[in-house]
Amino acid sequence: MEIEIKGIHKSFQGTPALIPTDLTLRQGQFTTLLGPSGCGKTTLLRMIAGLEQPDGGEIYSAGKCIYSAGNKTDVPAHKRHFGMVFQDFALWPHMTVFENVAFGLKAAKQNAGLREKVTEALAMVRLRGMEDRYPHQLSGGQQQRVAFARAVAIRPALVLFDEPLSALDAVLREEMRVEMMSLVKDMGLTALYVTHDQVEAMSMSDEIVVMRKGEVLQQGTPETIYGAPRHPFVASFIGKSNWLEPNCSMVRPEQVRWSRSSADDLSYVATVRHVSYVGERYEIRLQVDGLDQWTAYSVSRIAVGERITLYIPPKVICRMQDR
Ligand code: ADP
Ligand code: MG
Numbered sequence: 001m002e003i004e005i006k007g008i009h010k011s012f013q014g015t016p017a018l019i020p021t022d023l024t025l026r027q028g029q030f031t032t033l034l035g036p037s038g039c040g041k042t043t044l045l046r047m048i049a050g051l052e053q054p055d056g057g058e059i060y061s062a063g064k065c066i067y068s069a070g071n072k073t074d075v076p077a078h079k080r081h082f083g084m085v086f087q088d089f090a091l092w093p094h095m096t097v098f099e100n101v102a103f104g105l106k107a108a109k110q111n112a113g114l115r116e117k118v119t120e121a122l123a124m125v126r127l128r129g130m131e132d133r134y135p136h137q138l139s140g141g142q143q144q145r146v147a148f149a150r151a152v153a154i155r156p157a158l159v160l161f162d163e164p165l166s167a168l169d170a171v172l173r174e175e176m177r178v179e180m181m182s183l184v185k186d187m188g189l190t191a192l193y194v195t196h197d198q199v200e201a202m203s204m205s206d207e208i209v210v211m212r213k214g215e216v217l218q219q220g221t222p223e224t225i226y227g228a229p230r231h232p233f234v235a236s237f238i239g240k241s242n243w244l245e246p247n248c249s250m251v252r253p254e255q256v257r258w259s260r261s262s263a264d265d266l267s268y269v270a271t272v273r274h275v276s277y278v279g280e281r282y283e284i285r286l287q288v289d290g291l292d293q294w295t296a297y298s299v300s301r302i303a304v305g306e307r308i309t310l311y312i313p314p315k316v317i318c319r320m321q322d323r
Contacts, residue, residue, distance in 0.1 A: 035211035083151030
């Protein structure tokens with residue numbers, strides 16, 4: 001059960017929100033659309049969901065065409081058998097927790113064994129006993145768990161998340177990140193997750209799709225996106241990057257070797273500009289002679305103003321292939 005997107009595109013008032021895009025969501029895989037605000041993530045997600053009409057292209061779910069501009073196929077959202085979780089939870093305020101989850105099942109025409117299915121979904125998100133509460137009687141985290149239970153109770157072919165954690169505070173967000181990802185994995189669901197938060201994307205995903213200005217720049221595992229970015233935007237947007245040649249080659253901070261002894265031919269000289277203690281190590285901000293500011297790490301404190309020598313083994317240099 002794979003979701004396949006071919007050449008999907010969309011403009012608003014003549015301005016492209018998404019240029020023709022191909023994307024495959026493999027069965028059981030957690031894929032994240034990552035990019036800054038306005039890059040077209042929500043537009044792409046809504047077109048897959050059937051909430052926004054594409055200008056062209058095709059979408060297949062488990063081999064079945066659910067959208068094709070050419071064939072005039074457009075399966076309505078409620079018949080795509082997808083679950084959705086939004087930033088604002090989108091719970092029905094006048095319905096109880098039980099009724100909210102039951103609503104999703106009824107809309108999907110899964111009335112058989114309704115009570116058991118609702119109970120099972122609420123147990124999964126640790127909300128047993130809260131069936132009769134109304135959304136306003138729940139915390140933000142609990143409301144998002146109800147929204148999640150409603151989305152997955154139907155055992156959807158695909159579950160779509162649009163920045164579901166951004167309304168929550170930082171501690172809860174991290175907790176919910178782990179919880180949602182584990183539930184998706186335990187249930188064997190295929191997920192498409194939208195976020196502008198690179199840490200969220202890195203920690204949750206099997207596959208990350210980096211977008212900018214309506215375009216996919218790179219798709220790959222978190223390790224590939226971080227360790228072998230193809231595009232300078234990808235290198236800069238995910239993690240910290242130290243540029244050897246602007247837009248051409250860079251090195252990640254943890255790959256920078258340095259010492260207080262003097263330089264040889266293959267090294268760079270830098271001045272320590274700023275030191276911050278980040279728990280397990282010190283993060284040091286450097287002004288590299290003839291280059292830009294860099295970041296490196298130190299196990300012990302180092303003084304601002306110290307001159308150090310950097311060693312960059314050639315094999316740790318990432319060269320941009322797309323510019
Ligand atoms: P993201 O979710 O990555 O922040 P969106 O998909 O919401 O980005 O938006 C992509 C672009 O399309 C933005 O420039 C946005 O202003 C525009 N856009 C989105 N929806 C509409 C709409 N209904 N009408 C006009 N422009 C829109
Ligand atoms: Mg959005």
